[in-house]
Amino acid sequence: TPTAAVPAKFASGDVRISLVRQLSSGDYFEQWLAGAQAEAKALNVKLEISSGDGNNDKQALNLEQAVTAKPDAIIVDHGFAQTVQPAIKKAVAAKIPLVAFDVDPGTAEAVTLTQDDHQIAKQVLGALKADTGGSGGVVYVYVAGFAPLDRRNETWEQFKKDNPGIKQVAQIGVVNGSTASAVADQAKAALQAHPGVKAILAPYDEFAKGAALAVKELGLADKVKIYGADMSTADIGVMTEPNSPWVATSATDPANVGRVAVRAAALLVAGEQVDRALTVPPSLINQKGLRDAGISSVEQLTGAFPGLTTPDVARVPWAAS
Numbered sequence: 001t002p003t004a005a006v007p008a009k010f011a012s013g014d015v016r017i018s019l020v021r022q023l024s025s026g027d028y029f030e031q032w033l034a035g036a037q038a039e040a041k042a043l044n045v046k047l048e049i050s051s052g053d054g055n056n057d058k059q060a061l062n063l064e065q066a067v068t069a070k071p072d073a074i075i076v077d078h079g080f081a082q083t084v085q086p087a088i089k090k091a092v093a094a095k096i097p098l099v100a101f102d103v104d105p106g107t108a109e110a111v112t113l114t115q116d117d118h119q120i121a122k123q124v125l126g127a128l129k130a131d132t133g134g135s136g137g138v139v140y141v142y143v144a145g146f147a148p149l150d151r152r153n154e155t156w157e158q159f160k161k162d163n164p165g166i167k168q169v170a171q172i173g174v175v176n177g178s179t180a181s182a183v184a185d186q187a188k189a190a191l192q193a194h195p196g197v198k199a200i201l202a203p204y205d206e207f208a209k210g211a212a213l214a215v216k217e218l219g220l221a222d223k224v225k226i227y228g229a230d231m232s233t234a235d236i237g238v239m240t241e242p243n244s245p246w247v248a249t250s251a252t253d254p255a256n257v258g259r260v261a262v263r264a265a266a267l268l269v270a271g272e273q274v275d276r277a278l279t280v281p282p283s284l285i286n287q288k289g290l291r292d293a294g295i296s297s298v299e300q301l302t303g304a305f306p307g308l309t310t311p312d313v314a315r316v317p318w319a320a321s
């Protein structure tokens, strides 16, 4: 139930929020955008969207252009600190409110939004430890520089110290327009070079999909299990298909996170109080649970895991929910 009147600027449809993305392809980023667009529509906000399509210079230019266009707020969605921080500084100087999702804005003026990445890694590593008994070789999929992957990596580094029986035998990883197939090729080579590997830690769904492809193609599904992150309807299909090696993932609902980003920006536009650091918690989802509950879509998943929807994170007092 709304507890405040709709601010005039929102009622008249005059609010413009610029969304400046580093990446846009892949299930996670598509779902996230759908959520952001749905929230913008609900709040009568015009969302002006650009994507660097993985090119950091292009994202930096898009961000410069967004600042010049003087929107009511800016959301920076991923990006490398060194490429986005100069333009973020200009946005702050121009008094444009800013929400930074999964990127370090380099200023306390911006609101930061993250999923709880340490928790994401902790949850799947708990499953990996239980399944392996705390020993065995692991292929790790990681690319440095992406803030969420760097935070998950911190947890993995600590986990290896705490669990000396678990050995990282290879590190692979690439993020580009066809991440899953590139990771599949790398994973195949790593598995062939290191027979006896028990697990692949692949904490991004495009990584996990690629790893699953490699394990299946090598006929190793009964020997090598995959521990991932993120969730989409397509991912649920991969996890639940017969003999799938992808046994656990830790995920938020990306559409919900996109909604939170737009709500936070809208609150800043309205001059409302917003926590400087917003965090969306993940849930651990395992293959058995999905199969037992007959879950085949994200809609069914959010029904089964109500914690995946977070209406109280950046709640908008004039909105219905």
Ligand code: SR1
Residues within 6 Å of the ligand: 028, 102, 115, 146, 148, 149, 175, 203, 204, 205, 229, 230
């Ligand atoms: C390349 S970074 C990919 C990650 O960004 C978001 O945090 C998603 O959870 C995804 O795993």
